[in-house]
Amino acid sequence: MEATALIEIAIDGIARGLLFALLGAGITLVFGLGNVLNLSLGVFSVITVVAGVAVVPYVPNAVVAAVLSLGFVAVLGLSIDRTLLSSVYRSNGEERILLGIFTTLGLAILLDGILYVYYPLNYSFPYTGLSLSMGGVSVRESTSIILLVSSALLLALFVFLRKTYLGKAARTVFQDETGALLCGIDPRAIRSLTFVLSVVLAGVAGILWSTQSAISVATGFELTIFAIIVSIVGGVRNIEGTIGAGVFLGLVITFGNFFVGAYVSMVILFAVVVTVLILRPEEIA
Amino acid sequence: MSETAAEDAALDGIVREYRDIGITLAVLAVLPAFVVEAGMTYQARLLVLFLTFASLTIALNVVFGHTNQLFLFVGALTGIGAYTTALLADSLGVSAWLLVPVSGLVAGSIGLLVSYVSARRGMTVIVIAILTLALQLAFGEIFVGARDITGGSTGIPFRELEVEFLATALGETGQIALYYVLLAFVGALLVGYRLMMNSKYGFAFKAIRQDEIAAESVGIDVVKYKSIAGFAAAAVIGLVGPLYAQSEGYILPSMFAFQSIDVLVLVMLVLGGMRTLIGPVVGAGVIIYVNEILQDAGQWRTAILGGLLIALFLYFREGIVPKVRELRNGELGVSAPGSVLDRLR
Numbered sequence: 001m002e003a004t005a006l007i008e009i010a011i012d013g014i015a016r017g018l019l020f021a022l023l024g025a026g027i028t029l030v031f032g033l034g035n036v037l038n039l040s041l042g043v044f045s046v047i048t049v050v051a052g053v054a055v056v057p058y059v060p061n062a063v064v065a066a067v068l069s070l071g072f073v074a075v076l077g078l079s080i081d082r083t084l085l086s087s088v089y090r091s092n093g094e095e096r097i098l099l100g101i102f103t104t105l106g107l108a109i110l111l112d113g114i115l116y117v118y119y120p121l122n123y124s125f126p127y128t129g130l131s132l133s134m135g136g137v138s139v140r141e142s143t144s145i146i147l148l149v150s151s152a153l154l155l156a157l158f159v160f161l162r163k164t165y166l167g168k169a170a171r172t173v174f175q176d177e178t179g180a181l182l183c184g185i186d187p188r189a190i191r192s193l194t195f196v197l198s199v200v201l202a203g204v205a206g207i208l209w210s211t212q213s214a215i216s217v218a219t220g221f222e223l224t225i226f227a228i229i230v231s232i233v234g235g236v237r238n239i240e241g242t243i244g245a246g247v248f249l250g251l252v253i254t255f256g257n258f259f260v261g262a263y264v265s266m267v268i269l270f271a272v273v274v275t276v277l278i279l280r281p282e283e284i285a
Numbered sequence: 286m287s288e289t290a291a292e293d294a295a296l297d298g299i300v301r302e303y304r305d306i307g308i309t310l311a312v313l314a315v316l317p318a319f320v321v322e323a324g325m326t327y328q329a330r331l332l333v334l335f336l337t338f339a340s341l342t343i344a345l346n347v348v349f350g351h352t353n354q355l356f357l358f359v360g361a362l363t364g365i366g367a368y369t370t371a372l373l374a375d376s377l378g379v380s381a382w383l384l385v386p387v388s389g390l391v392a393g394s395i396g397l398l399v400s401y402v403s404a405r406r407g408m409t410v411i412v413i414a415i416l417t418l419a420l421q422l423a424f425g426e427i428f429v430g431a432r433d434i435t436g437g438s439t440g441i442p443f444r445e446l447e448v449e450f451l452a453t454a455l456g457e458t459g460q461i462a463l464y465y466v467l468l469a470f471v472g473a474l475l476v477g478y479r480l481m482m483n484s485k486y487g488f489a490f491k492a493i494r495q496d497e498i499a500a501e502s503v504g505i506d507v508v509k510y511k512s513i514a515g516f517a518a519a520a521v522i523g524l525v526g527p528l529y530a531q532s533e534g535y536i537l538p539s540m541f542a543f544q545s546i547d548v549l550v551l552v553m554l555v556l557g558g559m560r561t562l563i564g565p566v567v568g569a570g571v572i573i574y575v576n577e578i579l580q581d582a583g584q585w586r587t588a589i590l591g592g593l594l595i596a597l598f599l600y601f602r603e604g605i606v607p608k609v610r611e612l613r614n615g616e617l618g619v620s621a622p623g624s625v626l627d628r629l630r
Contacts, residue, residue, distance in 0.1 A: 037411065087599050097411045098355070099598060102555075105548065106594030113588025221544070225422060232415060263430025270423035277416045281408040284415065 004136045009258055010251065015143045017250020018150035022205040023223055024230030024242040025157060026198035032174045032237040034191045036088060036100030040108035042223030044199040045206025046115060048073045049215045052207055053123045062126050070203050077199035080107065081192045089188065108221065115217045122214035125207045142211040153204060154243055157197075161239060170194055174237055202227070229269060233276050235283050302483075306475045309563055313468055317461055329460035333532040335573045336467035340525045341546070342553045342565035343474045347481070348518035350559040351490040352511050354400060355414040357543070359550050361424035362392045362519050364541030366526020368428070368435060371443045371536055381445035381527065389524040396519020397512050404511040421543050428538035440537035443530045463532055470528070471566070474521065478562060481517075490514065549576075552594055558604025567605050 023041065030038045052062075052069035059065050084107060088099050132139040139147075161167035172180040173187045180187055206223070209215060234245030249269065256265025277284070313336075321328045341359055348354050356362075366388035374381040399420070403413050429438050452462035481487055489510045492500040501507050530536045539545065549572060557568020575593070579586040601608075 037415075084595065084599075094410055101411075101414065102551070102598040103595050106591050106598060108591070109544075109548065109594060110588050110591030113585065113591050116587055117584045228415065229419070263426050266426045267423055267430070270419045270426070273419040274416060274423070277408070277412060277419070278402060278406060281403075281406045281412045284409075284412050 007137050008139075009254055011137070011139055011147075012143060013251035013254030014247060015146040015150075015250070016254050017247035018154065019146060019205050019209055019246075020226055020230045020250050021154055021243040021246025022150055022201045022208075023227035024234060024246050025154070025239060026202045026205075027227045027231035028234070028236055028239055028242045029170075029194040029198045029201075030191075031231065033170060033187075033194050034085070034089060034100075035097050036085065036104065037097070037228070038195075038198065039101060039104040039224055039228075040111060041198065041202050041227050042206075042220035042225075043108050043111045043115070044073055044077065044202045045209065045223050046215055046217060046220040047076065047111065048203030048206045049123050049125055049210045050115065050119045052125050056126060062128070066125070066207055069207070070200055073203045074196050074200050077196045078192065081195040085191075085195065089191070108224070112217050112220060115220075120217065122216045124210045124214040127211045142208075145211060146208045149204065149208060153201070157201070157239070158243075166190075166193065229273050232273055232284060235280075237283075302479070303476070305563060306472070306479065309475065309566060310468065310472045313471070313566075314465075317457075317464060321461065326458060326460055329458060329464065330532065331573060331577060332464050333460055333467060335569055336464060336471055337525055337529045337532065338549060338553060338573065339566045339569035340467070340471055340474060341522055341550045342557065342569050343471070343478060344518040344521040344525075345550050345554050346559060346561075346565050347478065347521075348396070348400075348514050350554065351482075351487075351494060352514040353410050353494055354403065354511060354515060355410050356396070356399075356417050356515075356518065357414050357547050358417040358421035358424070359522055360541040360543055360546035361421040362395065362522040363526040363529060363546055364424060364428055364536075364538070365395065366392045366523035367443070367530040367536050367541070368526075369523070370527035371441060371445070371530060372434065374445050385446070385524060385527050388527055389520040392523020392526065393516045393520030396522075397516040399519075400515025401508065401512045404508040418543070421547065425538060425542060428541065435538070436536075438538055440535050442534065443527075443536050444534055446527060446531035460532065463528070467528060470524070475562060475566075482562075486510065486513065548594075552597065555602060556597055556604060558606035558608070561604070561606040564604055564606040571605070 023045070026041050027038060030036050030041075048069045051072045052065045055068050056062060056065045059068065084103055085100075088096060088103055091099055127142065127145055131141045132144055159167075161171055169180065169185045170190050170193070172183065172185060173190050177187050180190075202223070206215060209219075209223070230246045230249055231242050233249060234241035234243070249272070252272070253265050253269055256268055260268075317329065317332060320332060341363065345356060345359060348356050369388040369391045370381055370384045373384045373387060377384070399413075399417065403416065408416065428435050431437075435441070446463075447459060448462040448466055449459070451465065452459050455462060455465070482490075489500070489505050492503070492505055493507055493510060497507055529540070533540060553568035553572045554565055555568070556571060557566065558564030576586075576590070579589055582589055
């Protein structure tokens with residue numbers, strides 16, 4: 001087997017892994033800050049793609065369409081946070097975790113149902129990228145876009161959490177809600193902010209994902225599952241871990257697909273999750 | 286008090302204790318006569334589906350309701366049960382009925398293993414939920430992917446649990462006969478549930494659910510009782526698997542998906558009332574009925590179901606059976622608005 005082919009697979013794997021990382025960060029942010037495991041995350045990816053495809057004919061180019069659709073999904077996320085999640089945040093501890101699972105599951109089914117009625121087809125976002133070629137290794141246009149956009153976004157997220165006041169406040173809430181409250185941080189406002197941030201991350205991941213394979217309503221749940229897997233393997237309250245886990249699992253699944261086939265590599269993926277859960281259950285609780 | 290009077294009193298006690306089960310079973314026994322028009326197999330199929338899901342919900346009630354282990358792989362366990370019976374019957378050439386208990390045992394062992402490991406590792410309800418969800422999806426992949434054994438997504442036909450003798454004896458269709466087989470099964474489950482909850486197991490479950498550490502400190506073996514609950518529930522689910530496959534006539538991976546079983550069973554449990562005897566049966570009945578009415582809503586069915594799920598979990602977590610009980614005791618006027626107000630605050 002040629003080295004260039006292996007490198008090409010590795011590049012594809014990293015691109016896939018960065019998408020996983022974006023999705024996983026979406027779960028990690030909301031679970032870490034509010035103890036809500038958002039089972040509807042993937043639906044927001046699908047909604048963003050559908051909204052983007054719907055406005056493309058009316059705007060000058062695809063980038064504008066992407067920005068508009070992300071704005072739409074941000075507003076949708078904010079309104080859901082203000083209504084549905086407010087009810088969830090009223091309860092505490094384990095009850096909140098359960099209520100969060102159930103309401104976001106209900107939300108996922110509700111949004112899926114609405115999408116099925118109006119947008120039952122497969123959608124992919126139009127794009128123009130650069131195809132690179134270096135020493136025999138060629139990178140697909142869509143892969144180059146994914147690599148550029150998602151690494152820039154993850155870097156921005158990293159800087160936001162490390163360097164800005166809001167990011168530091170968010171990390172404080174991650175670690176100690178009461179302590180944050182005593183420091184004058186409003187945990188509820190921070191949670192709204194991160195929920196919107198998480199659906200926007202999912203939206204970007206959705207748009208990028210759809211440049212490689214068309215997205216349908218059924219893809220939503222699949223993306224949610226990938227997001228949960230990545231977030232769990234990386235440690236649900238740890239953004240850096242999530243990003244690392246995303247890239248690692250992206251490589252695992254891409255090489256797995258190539259060498260042992262799609263279904264075995266999916267089983268391997270779930271085996272990794274089960275192992276991590278058994279070894280470190282206290283990290284999630 | 287004379288001896289006969291004491292016996293009478295004891296008998297009276299038993300009658301009182303099992304009266305609700307008796308009434309439920311009697312109602313379910315005459316149900317087909319009212320619901321199924323002559324020759325209508327469609328309605329008979331719905332009734333079978335109703336009892337299938339009622340059994341699954343009773344099982345989830347034991348493991349989730351009573352011991353806080355949120356099993357999100359009910360679908361996978363059902364599938365394991367169905368495939369075990371079907372594949373073994375095929376390769377061994379013995380009657381499928383003999384292999385149904387094997388299905389229960391296989392699924393039960395998986396439940397036992399999951400409960401044992403999760404209790405030993407001190408997993409909270411969320412970790413168990415994610416763990417079992419991962420198992421659900423892994424098994425789903427295997428059902429589809431191991432094409433040589435399971436027939437992949439084309440599935441395998443399965444009609445080996447026919448109850449012809451019963452059908453001819455009743456002068457009814459095969460589906461109705463299957464309904465009565467399931468009814469006997471549900472009856473056994475309800476009696477078993479009552480016995481379990483009135484025994485030391487019921488008390489141990491209650492103690493564990495309220496405070497695991499306190500339960501441990503008074504000498505309750507938490508790992509043991511959680512494992513028993515996990516085994517019992519998973520074994521029941523494994524037994525239902527082949528019956529479910531028989532009613533559909535086919536075994537398809539999509540029948541056992543998270544969206545097609547787990548979501549429904551959870552809604553049924555919460556709607557009917559957790560930790561009640563009849564709740565799971567009532568919940569299953571209502572959801573199968575609602576689902577049927579929603580057929581008229583056509584494409585909007587999924588969306589409406591999702592909305593219902595949200596409303597249910599936010600505002601109606603007590604469930605129908607506890608609600609009715611409150612109503613009968615005349616407490617509704619005080620508690621219900623209070624709880625609603627509490628939610629809206």
